[in-house]
Amino acid sequence: QSASETLLVAGPRTPESLDQEYPPTEAGHEARRNIFERLLVYAMKTDPNGARVEDFTKIEGGLAESYEIAPDNKSITFHLRHGVKSAAGNEMTADDVMWTFQRGWNMKATFHWYMTQILKIESFDAFQRIDDYTVKVSVPNPSLLLARLWVNNDLGIIDSVEAKKHITVDDPWATRFLSTGSASFAPYYISKFSPGQEVIYDANPYYYRGPAKLKKIIFREMPTSSNRLAALQAGSIDVAEWLTPREIALAKQIPTIKVWEVFGNYTHRLEMNNNMAPFDKVEVRQALNYLVPRPQIAQSVYMNTARPTKSPVSEIYPAYTDDSFPYKEDVAKAKELLAKAGYKDGFKTELGYRTGEPLEEQMAVILKTAFARAGVTVDLVQLPASSLVERYTKGTMPMFFIRDMAIVPDAAYVANLFINSQSMVNFSHYKNAEVDALINKALISTDEKEREEDMKKVQRVVVDEAPWVFLFNPGYQLATSAKVKGFSWYTPNSNSWYDFSK
Amino acid sequence: MLTGLRRFQQMLPRSLQIILPRLLLLAPQMFGVLFVTFFLIRLLPGDPAVLLLGNMATPEAVAQLRERLGLNDSIWVQFIAYCRNVLHGDLGISIFTSHPVLTDLMERAPATLELIFYAMILTVAIGLLLAVVSVVRPGGFTDVATRIYGLAAGAIPDFWIGLILIFVFFSKLGWAAAPFGRIDAMLSEPPYVTGFYTIDALVAGDFGVLHSAAGRLLLPVITLAVVNAGALMKMTQSVFGKVWASPFVRHARASGVPERVIIRAALRNSLPPIITIVGFLVGFLLGAAVLVETIFSWGGLGQYAVQAVMNSDYPALQGFILVAAAFILVVYLIVDILYELVDPRIRV
Amino acid sequence: MSRIPHSLRSPAAVIGFALLFLQILLILFAPLLSPYSPVEADALASLQPPSAAHWFGTDITGMDVFSRVIYATRINLLISVVSVAVAFLIGVPLGLFIGYYKGIVSSLVMRLFDFIQAFPIFVLGMALVAVMGQEIWNVAIVLAILFTPVFARLIRAEVLSLRERPFVAAARCSGASDLHIMFGHLLLNALLPAMVQVSISIGMAILLTAGLSFIGAGVRMPVPEWGLMVSSGAQQMILGVWWVSLFPGLAIVFSVLCFALLGDVIRDLLDPTKTRRAVSTSTDIIPGIGGPL
Amino acid sequence: MQEVPSVPLLRIDSLRVESITPTSAPPFLQGINLRLMPNEILGVVGETGAGKSLLARAILDLLPEDLRVTEGEIFSRERPLSRLSPAERRAFRGGEVALIGTNAKELLDPVVTVGSQLVRVLRSHHRVSRREAWARAVSLLAEVGIVNAKERAHAYPHELSGGMAQRVVIAMSLISEPKVVLADDATLGLDATVSVQVLDMLVERTRKMGVSVILITHDLGIVAHYCNRVAVMRSGRIEEIRDTVDFLARPDHRYSQDLLEAAKARPIPWVRSIGKADTPLLEVSNLVKIFPGKRPGEEVRAVDGVSFLIPPSETLALVGESGSGKTTIGQCLVRLLQSDSGRVLFDGQEITTLSEARFRPLRRRIQMVFQEPYVALNPRWRVRHLVDEPLRMLDKLTSAERLKRVHGMLELVRLPARYAELYPYELTAGEQKRVGMARALISRPDFVIFDEPTTALDIRVRAQIIDLVRQLQSDMQLSALFITHDLNSVRSLAHNVAVMNRGRIVEMGSMEEVFARPKDPYTQKLLAAELGIEGIHGPQGSAAAKKKGTVD
Numbered sequence A: 001q002s003a004s005e006t007l008l009v010a011g012p013r014t015p016e017s018l019d020q021e022y023p024p025t026e027a028g029h030e031a032r033r034n035i036f037e038r039l040l041v042y043a044m045k046t047d048p049n050g051a052r053v054e055d056f057t058k059i060e061g062g063l064a065e066s067y068e069i070a071p072d073n074k075s076i077t078f079h080l081r082h083g084v085k086s087a088a089g090n091e092m093t094a095d096d097v098m099w100t101f102q103r104g105w106n107m108k109a110t111f112h113w114y115m116t117q118i119l120k121i122e123s124f125d126a127f128q129r130i131d132d133y134t135v136k137v138s139v140p141n142p143s144l145l146l147a148r149l150w151v152n153n154d155l156g157i158i159d160s161v162e163a164k165k166h167i168t169v170d171d172p173w174a175t176r177f178l179s180t181g182s183a184s185f186a187p188y189y190i191s192k193f194s195p196g197q198e199v200i201y202d203a204n205p206y207y208y209r210g211p212a213k214l215k216k217i218i219f220r221e222m223p224t225s226s227n228r229l230a231a232l233q234a235g236s237i238d239v240a241e242w243l244t245p246r247e248i249a250l251a252k253q254i255p256t257i258k259v260w261e262v263f264g265n266y267t268h269r270l271e272m273n274n275n276m277a278p279f280d281k282v283e284v285r286q287a288l289n290y291l292v293p294r295p296q297i298a299q300s301v302y303m304n305t306a307r308p309t310k311s312p313v314s315e316i317y318p319a320y321t322d323d324s325f326p327y328k329e330d331v332a333k334a335k336e337l338l339a340k341a342g343y344k345d346g347f348k349t350e351l352g353y354r355t356g357e358p359l360e361e362q363m364a365v366i367l368k369t370a371f372a373r374a375g376v377t378v379d380l381v382q383l384p385a386s387s388l389v390e391r392y393t394k395g396t397m398p399m400f401f402i403r404d405m406a407i408v409p410d411a412a413y414v415a416n417l418f419i420n421s422q423s424m425v426n427f428s429h430y431k432n433a434e435v436d437a438l439i440n441k442a443l444i445s446t447d448e449k450e451r452e453e454d455m456k457k458v459q460r461v462v463v464d465e466a467p468w469v470f471l472f473n474p475g476y477q478l479a480t481s482a483k484v485k486g487f488s489w490y491t492p493n494s495n496s497w498y499d500f501s502k
Numbered sequence B: 001m002l003t004g005l006r007r008f009q010q011m012l013p014r015s016l017q018i019i020l021p022r023l024l025l026l027a028p029q030m031f032g033v034l035f036v037t038f039f040l041i042r043l044l045p046g047d048p049a050v051l052l053l054g055n056m057a058t059p060e061a062v063a064q065l066r067e068r069l070g071l072n073d074s075i076w077v078q079f080i081a082y083c084r085n086v087l088h089g090d091l092g093i094s095i096f097t098s099h100p101v102l103t104d105l106m107e108r109a110p111a112t113l114e115l116i117f118y119a120m121i122l123t124v125a126i127g128l129l130l131a132v133v134s135v136v137r138p139g140g141f142t143d144v145a146t147r148i149y150g151l152a153a154g155a156i157p158d159f160w161i162g163l164i165l166i167f168v169f170f171s172k173l174g175w176a177a178a179p180f181g182r183i184d185a186m187l188s189e190p191p192y193v194t195g196f197y198t199i200d201a202l203v204a205g206d207f208g209v210l211h212s213a214a215g216r217l218l219l220p221v222i223t224l225a226v227v228n229a230g231a232l233m234k235m236t237q238s239v240f241g242k243v244w245a246s247p248f249v250r251h252a253r254a255s256g257v258p259e260r261v262i263i264r265a266a267l268r269n270s271l272p273p274i275i276t277i278v279g280f281l282v283g284f285l286l287g288a289a290v291l292v293e294t295i296f297s298w299g300g301l302g303q304y305a306v307q308a309v310m311n312s313d314y315p316a317l318q319g320f321i322l323v324a325a326a327f328i329l330v331v332y333l334i335v336d337i338l339y340e341l342v343d344p345r346i347r348v
Numbered sequence C: 001m002s003r004i005p006h007s008l009r010s011p012a013a014v015i016g017f018a019l020l021f022l023q024i025l026l027i028l029f030a031p032l033l034s035p036y037s038p039v040e041a042d043a044l045a046s047l048q049p050p051s052a053a054h055w056f057g058t059d060i061t062g063m064d065v066f067s068r069v070i071y072a073t074r075i076n077l078l079i080s081v082v083s084v085a086v087a088f089l090i091g092v093p094l095g096l097f098i099g100y101y102k103g104i105v106s107s108l109v110m111r112l113f114d115f116i117q118a119f120p121i122f123v124l125g126m127a128l129v130a131v132m133g134q135e136i137w138n139v140a141i142v143l144a145i146l147f148t149p150v151f152a153r154l155i156r157a158e159v160l161s162l163r164e165r166p167f168v169a170a171a172r173c174s175g176a177s178d179l180h181i182m183f184g185h186l187l188l189n190a191l192l193p194a195m196v197q198v199s200i201s202i203g204m205a206i207l208l209t210a211g212l213s214f215i216g217a218g219v220r221m222p223v224p225e226w227g228l229m230v231s232s233g234a235q236q237m238i239l240g241v242w243w244v245s246l247f248p249g250l251a252i253v254f255s256v257l258c259f260a261l262l263g264d265v266i267r268d269l270l271d272p273t274k275t276r277r278a279v280s281t282s283t284d285i286i287p288g289i290g291g292p293l
Numbered sequence D: 001m002q003e004v005p006s007v008p009l010l011r012i013d014s015l016r017v018e019s020i021t022p023t024s025a026p027p028f029l030q031g032i033n034l035r036l037m038p039n040e041i042l043g044v045v046g047e048t049g050a051g052k053s054l055l056a057r058a059i060l061d062l063l064p065e066d067l068r069v070t071e072g073e074i075f076s077r078e079r080p081l082s083r084l085s086p087a088e089r090r091a092f093r094g095g096e097v098a099l100i101g102t103n104a105k106e107l108l109d110p111v112v113t114v115g116s117q118l119v120r121v122l123r124s125h126h127r128v129s130r131r132e133a134w135a136r137a138v139s140l141l142a143e144v145g146i147v148n149a150k151e152r153a154h155a156y157p158h159e160l161s162g163g164m165a166q167r168v169v170i171a172m173s174l175i176s177e178p179k180v181v182l183a184d185d186a187t188l189g190l191d192a193t194v195s196v197q198v199l200d201m202l203v204e205r206t207r208k209m210g211v212s213v214i215l216i217t218h219d220l221g222i223v224a225h226y227c228n229r230v231a232v233m234r235s236g237r238i239e240e241i242r243d244t245v246d247f248l249a250r251p252d253h254r255y256s257q258d259l260l261e262a263a264k265a266r267p268i269p270w271v272r273s274i275g276k277a278d279t280p281l282l283e284v285s286n287l288v289k290i291f292p293g294k295r296p297g298e299e300v301r302a303v304d305g306v307s308f309l310i311p312p313s314e315t316l317a318l319v320g321e322s323g324s325g326k327t328t329i330g331q332c333l334v335r336l337l338q339s340d341s342g343r344v345l346f347d348g349q350e351i352t353t354l355s356e357a358r359f360r361p362l363r364r365r366i367q368m369v370f371q372e373p374y375v376a377l378n379p380r381w382r383v384r385h386l387v388d389e390p391l392r393m394l395d396k397l398t399s400a401e402r403l404k405r406v407h408g409m410l411e412l413v414r415l416p417a418r419y420a421e422l423y424p425y426e427l428t429a430g431e432q433k434r435v436g437m438a439r440a441l442i443s444r445p446d447f448v449i450f451d452e453p454t455t456a457l458d459i460r461v462r463a464q465i466i467d468l469v470r471q472l473q474s475d476m477q478l479s480a481l482f483i484t485h486d487l488n489s490v491r492s493l494a495h496n497v498a499v500m501n502r503g504r505i506v507e508m509g510s511m512e513e514v515f516a517r518p519k520d521p522y523t524q525k526l527l528a529a530e531l532g533i534e535g536i537h538g539p540q541g542s543a544a545a546k547k548k549g550t551v552d
């Protein structure tokens, strides 16, 4: 392979696991994007900045050449593409799809969550193999997400022939193999996986859309973002992922570097545990929202690459509204609200952020200072990602940063994910019966118009009740060497190397 | 029985007489280390099973894993199981990398060892040379310079000097190689022979890689050496200085023995304590490597340890501490043996 | 007492005491000396280079590096002095006992120390702080754990050689009890190297604290602590922002240097052999024999 | 005094040595004029600090760094040393003038075999093959009286006894065939018997090889026995240089007279107190003390069935070579060591079996003065505390009373009262010994063990201490066990003498009896090795020559 067919990528960390059943992380998403192929995809379009992005209005065939949805919106039938081959050379059939479904269902993780929580499926009978190239999924309630869901990054189809070679008695689903290796019909497969060091992707020569232009992707872990920029500048790497806004600003001034920017679906927010005093008081939550110096943060932390978020729903998704967002920096108002809640002299609390996240640390310190103006004393607690997650899942962390996105471009999906009191990832434990009802209704409703109105209402209520301190949409930026072309953006904010060339 | 053993021992050559008992001592020491690492990790907050399975684990899965890991057994049963595992080379699975910890450690060890190896060579060279010169030519420029250096070196934090070196020689002057990783990312590592890139590249005859690897080694090695050579120098100064002032040196001079021969003899006499210090320094360098590797993204054991702490990757941390302690014990063992071998006064 | 000024007049001693004095000043008058709050971010002032307004510049959150360096003196010295004091108070009596009494307990304690010291000190510190949580007091406790064996061993080694010295036998002949010998005779003589070690250990503790914070295993933001400050600037260093890390690093250097120098001064001050050489040039014992062979 | 009419091997003309840092202190050496003729043995005597060693170092041009020759010149066979090139100077050292230093064990490189060290010196001066050098080293070792030289050449210094090490150093000085040997206190610290052997050997070898010797020593006895001429040094000057016989007969200078006087024994036999000899104060019978040996399983019988009596107010001297077990006996008596068997009756009471608590009251009656003056005093205590420690431990007195006793005691040992506030390091060795005595005597004991009170002291100080002890004994009616090497002091102090060899008492009797008519061969050997200065009529060249038959 010549140098122009190899891409050197530096990112903060290698994927924790290559298995799509593993909890989703940014690093994991990117690997999945490249080593798993899904049944359906969105069509692509070019956004005003010249980047290729997904067109949420058009769903096309992926591994399924076509699909059809029953008129009652209660089942979807996939017609699989013929002649699709994995990197191991195995041809895809309905058996692969069914085995993937079985595995996902039995592992009770990501797949299972989608099927039971979003599609409300109750038993595996919902999945049917019609013939060698046809598979059908039936759901109990009508759902507008029935097609959309299958675009999701975590629902790739596994090459069951290859995977089954690695099955053992106590590991019937080849989890050990799939957490460190790949078996799918994707453009790349894993030729080397050294966690904490590097991952090497090689192109699948049989990929159904034709082999990738870049034959080898070498992903190196470089935890320090400034090192990634320095390396990119020195020409030691082609792509530097996850730079801080300040570094992005710097990179833009370097002629050998090209920075790609997209206003994506991220929201950065400070979640509060709504079950825990004093955050059980809506006034307290609102007060904190009034204390955030948004323009200053936008300027000094995000270097003006970000926009404030004014809704729980991503601004690029349909049904987004910010018309009722009242929170401007207003210390007097905040104090008044705190007094009303009974915290005239403020209170003491803890704020958790992840180790190795300079941006969160920076923001934490700024917020600590900002909150202190109303007598709110914040202890900063830096924790390894896993410990932090453990603590806020258990509900023992009063405040913590969340930078997250919902990868399905649908307001009801997003709201269900983050706001529904039933959701596992509603870490703020926000609970509002009306909101819950509206979301649940939208999940099974097929009336687009009514759904949109309901969702706007949900946004207004949530903004008012402020389960989070709303912060920013940081956007998504990628710095590459000027030689690199073909940037594209997908909802999981992960790069698809298939699109790139040098 | 005991006297028989003793008689047998006395029949062996002196070197074996020294080495064998020390080796026997290693076993209980290692046992102690196992004991400490095991209970240290037991003190850590959090259920290992939960940590291993991640956040989305179901209670059944956790219960199952607890069963499989034997977490429900008594602590002593667990300890015995742990010892058995370690003896079989099973240090557990890293939560972060999902690899066996031993594999991870083996993979990263050469990077750290290469760093420590060259740092040690440079440290010893600087330390001994300065010490000898300053003692043999007292009052001279080197004498004063070494005194200042000796004080300053002990006060400089290695992580800080590393950063300063990067700033000056990479960012500003652009003389040094990039401070991330062991070779240029464009190059592929040389075929594995020793794991030392410099040596492997030489074996493979790949001078591009050799050049890159040597260049990358430069700053971290200097960082480690500059900080640690001061300590070695100071101690050598005092040891060598004492020997240099001792009657036998004066007597040799009075007997007309050439100065060069006297220096060599005096160094030979200072060797035992110097060996001890060097051994101690190796242990110290392993700790220092943790910091320096982080700064230079070295990808060795040190960085692995830091990641383990950051990620609450307890099996990995436990494995690292165990291996580090074992390494130190072996170094101390070698030091003790060498010490006794070079000093004929020590009775066996 | 004309010899004290003499050993205190060496340049090393002068610099050492000057630095100590400076640090005490900084500790006492930190609020007066620092123009800004050490923990308050000023988002708009982030990463400003040194200027008249911010002598040492500002860090990424806009906190004033100068003020933080000054306040950090409190934290760093607090941790170091407390940890060494605890280690000293536990280690010295412990060392005295295990040096004076040979027995199972003594050798067990020694083996325990062997194990503690078989671990690379920094790595052990890292693990222990990880276990106990990143609080200032925990860092101090961990350092105390690491330093206790150092003092105990030192005292033990001294006591082991001292107890064979004839003056101990002489004391016993005068009817002194074990306790009296231990605390009246041995402790006094063994304390000198320990005092030197106190100074050196404080320096080491500062370095260790800073190192732990540097890798994120020490105290937490936004506590003004030198190692943490170096760490917070480390990222920007490679991109040319030098002031955030440089100044706290220098503070570490001077602080540790201060205690190293003071260690030397103590050694000179308390060493009777050195003084003896200076005092009696002519003694009427024949050199070369302390009695027949 | 007349000049010897030939070319001197060494000539020193008005040599002056000063410190390079200007001080008001007198020069270290001044006005030294000296000539050393071929085949001559020149003795240099003087007390500690007189500048004897400096003179030797000046001759080798190896003065300490802060000292410098500011006047005068040294000629080696009429060549001025200051003109030598560095290479010539190196060849001169060891090649023409060789040095034998004090304390031979420290002069040898501890990690190199003695053979190799000889080879190293030889090859520094002569181009010989390693092999031949080794052969010469071995043969020379044999000549200096090392038995089994071939094997011993492979030994490390620590495997040698002091006497053997001294022989090796002598061989080292002779191996490159120098013209002059400087022996600087070469036998200091060796047992008298060994010392005599070594000196005999040295003199004999140098005579044979035609080498001149400068014999630096403290001991007038050595000068008397071996030297043709003697130079007396004091404070950096040579007081007088004379023919030895002349000197002994009629020393010119006041100082020389003092020295000679102090070196002589003063047997003013004091009156034996009227004997109540039937009830001895101390009765030791069959005392045994066993130490574990170097190798496991081995044992050293340091004290092997020793019995003796000490009547009240009498002194028993315990003499014997180093390591014969003298100190061990003393320590068993004060129970610093637990004896393995035997009985010790003190004032009729068996004390070996008493518990420590029961023994404590007795401690005030039995005291010991320790061998090394400095190390037996806690360096961090003031003299006042050092002296009154027994009082604090054993008696209940107010601090004012104690202080009074301390002052009284200091007066008794002839120390000014202000010494009470000093630390031990501020005292000279003689003063330290006095403090040690004050401490032992303050509890008004009945019985005192003096462990080597006079060894390692300078000639005149030793005489003073002997006088002091004698004084104390008669003042306080003490009974004493007097442990020593120094036969001379025994003559002045003891009523009875016990001679020890290897843990056993080989001969015991009244002092006059034993010294006049030694019966045991070991006692004879011990007495023969004493180099007295009375009745010398010329250099013997070898003590053996004079006392043939008593030394083998």
Ligand SMILES: Nc1ncnc2c1ncn2[C@@H]1O[C@H](COP(=O)(O)OP(=O)(O)OP(=O)(O)O)[C@@H](O)[C@H]1O
Binding pocket: C281, C282, C285, C286, C287, D028, D046, D047, D048, D049, D050, D051, D052, D053, D054, D055, D064, D065, D066, D067, D185, D218
């Ligand atoms: N390196 C030195 N620097 C300064 N003064 C010294 C040095 N060495 C010796 N002296 C001083 O020189 C004087 C003579 O010392 P020297 O060693 O010659 O005495 P000595 O006659 O050999 O005594 P001794 O019998 O104790 O060996 C003493 O006052 C001593 O303190």
Ligand SMILES: Nc1ncnc2c1ncn2[C@@H]1O[C@H](COP(=O)(O)OP(=O)(O)OP(=O)(O)O)[C@@H](O)[C@H]1O
Binding pocket: C291, C292, C293, D291, D292, D300, D302, D320, D321, D322, D323, D324, D325, D326, D327, D328, D329, D485
């Ligand atoms: N603590 C000990 N352990 C082992 N051996 C000892 C010990 N003390 C003395 N010895 C041995 O006991 C023997 C007698 O020693 P001791 O000190 O009584 O001799 P000494 O006659 O006083 O000699 P010196 O004249 O050198 O003082 C020596 O061989 C010595 O090595």
Ligand SMILES: [Mg+2]
Binding pocket: D052, D053, D054, D184, D185
């Ligand atoms: Mg001398």
Ligand SMILES: [Mg+2]
Binding pocket: D326, D327, D328, D371
């Ligand atoms: Mg003795």
Ligand code: NI
Binding pocket: D225, D530, D531, D532, D533
């Ligand atoms: Ni005679």
